[in-house]
Amino acid sequence: MTVLASGSKGNATVIAAGETRLLIDAGLSCRELLRRMAAAGEDAESLDAILITHEHVDHVAGLAVLARRLRIPVFLTEPTHRAWARALTPKTTMSYAKWLELRQQEKAGEEGAVLTMEAVAEEEGVDEPVVKADPTALPAVEYFRAGHRFCIGEIDIDPFTIPHDAADPCGFVFHARTESIRMAIATDLGYIPPNVKQALRDVDVLLLESNHDLEMLKDGPYPWSVKQRVLSRVGHLSNAAAAEFLERDYDGGAHTIVLGHLSEQNNLPELARLAAEQAIAGRMSLLGNRLLLACQETPLEPICL
Ligand SMILES: [Zn+2]
Numbered sequence: 001m002t003v004l005a006s007g008s009k010g011n012a013t014v015i016a017a018g019e020t021r022l023l024i025d026a027g028l029s030c031r032e033l034l035r036r037m038a039a040a041g042e043d044a045e046s047l048d049a050i051l052i053t054h055e056h057v058d059h060v061a062g063l064a065v066l067a068r069r070l071r072i073p074v075f076l077t078e079p080t081h082r083a084w085a086r087a088l089t090p091k092t093t094m095s096y097a098k099w100l101e102l103r104q105q106e107k108a109g110e111e112g113a114v115l116t117m118e119a120v121a122e123e124e125g126v127d128e129p130v131v132k133a134d135p136t137a138l139p140a141v142e143y144f145r146a147g148h149r150f151c152i153g154e155i156d157i158d159p160f161t162i163p164h165d166a167a168d169p170c171g172f173v174f175h176a177r178t179e180s181i182r183m184a185i186a187t188d189l190g191y192i193p194p195n196v197k198q199a200l201r202d203v204d205v206l207l208l209e210s211n212h213d214l215e216m217l218k219d220g221p222y223p224w225s226v227k228q229r230v231l232s233r234v235g236h237l238s239n240a241a242a243a244e245f246l247e248r249d250y251d252g253g254a255h256t257i258v259l260g261h262l263s264e265q266n267n268l269p270e271l272a273r274l275a276a277e278q279a280i281a282g283r284m285s286l287l288g289n290r291l292l293l294a295c296q297e298t299p300l301e302p303i304c305l
C-alpha cells in the first residue's frame, strides 16, 4: 500500500500485489497523481485499474483525465457512477426566458451570423468536426456492489458499505490471493457500524479515518451547518471515534495502522496519533501495530509486506 494523498483536499492510494496494481480514488489532478506516483516509485503506466469509493471531489478530481490518459478501466458502483456523471454534466433545465434567448441565438446562427463547430473545422481545414469533449467519458466502466466480492488480476476485493453522505459510498478490503495478505481502506464514514467492524477483522494493514478532534471542530472556523455535517452519522470519524474502535473492536492483528483523512482545519497529527496510541497501548507489543499518519501534501513510504 502506498498512500499518495489523504485528506479533504484529495485522496489516492496504490494497492499492489504480484503483477496487479490498483489506484484507489483519484482525488488530485491527473498531473499531480502522476507526479506523486513517480515520487513514490510507483509506475503509473503499470496501473491496471482505478477503483472509486464515492463521488466526492476529493476522491474523483483527476479520475476521468487519468483513466483516459492511462486507458484503464474504472471500477465503481452504478449509483456512484451516475452521481459522478451528473455532477460533471451541465444542468439541462433552464428558465423559459433563458430558453427563448437560446432559441434566438440559434436562429441567428441558422442565418449565418454564428459559425457552427463544423464550419469552423472546415474553414481551418480540419478533417474531423470539432467534437466537444465529454467530461464523463471513460475508457471502460465496471460496476461492483457492496457485499459482493470481485477480483482484478491477483487481488480479490471485498467492497463494504460505509455511512457517508454520498450516493453509495464504499470501503474496501484487498486480499492478495497468493500471499494471503489483507489490506483495508475505511475513510469517509460518520461512525463504524457492525458491517464495517466485521470487514476490518483480520487485516494486515488498515487505513482508517481519524478526521477531526471534537474540540477543535466545535471551536473551529467551519460554519455551523458544516460542523453538523462532519459530526453527523454520515460525516467523518473523529479521533475519539477511531480510538474507540481501536480500543473496543479492533482485533489487534494489523502489522501497520495508517490514520488518514485528517482535517487540516480541525485536527493535529499529534492529537490523532495520541488518541490512537492510547487506544492500542495494551496491545502494541507482539505483532508490531506500527502506527503511521498519512498526509495531504506528500506520499507515505510504501508499506510492503
Ligand atoms: Zn473524502
Ligand SMILES: [Zn+2]
Pocket (backbone or CB within 6 Å): 054, 056, 164, 166, 188
Ligand atoms: Zn466524502
